[in-house]
Amino acid sequence: MGMKTPKDGAPGTTDQSPRWEGPKGNTPRGYLKAKDDPDRNRDAKGENNRDPETKNLGDALKQKGD
Secondary structure, eight states, X not given: OOOSSOOBOSTTSTTBOOBOOSOGGGOOTTOBOOSXXXXXXXXXXXXXXXXXXXXXXXXXXXXXTO
């Protein structure tokens, strides 16, 4: 079974498939294309897919008030 093609329904409902913001080479089936170019355009945090990955786990352990 499963979904073969993405659905472009109303945003925020189960009628719309999620958008893939990751690398283009490994897009899973059933995802819509990104509205922008995630390799060049920056997201809300100021990152894009071209930025080197950081191996800093410090953010994972932060708590509110740190």
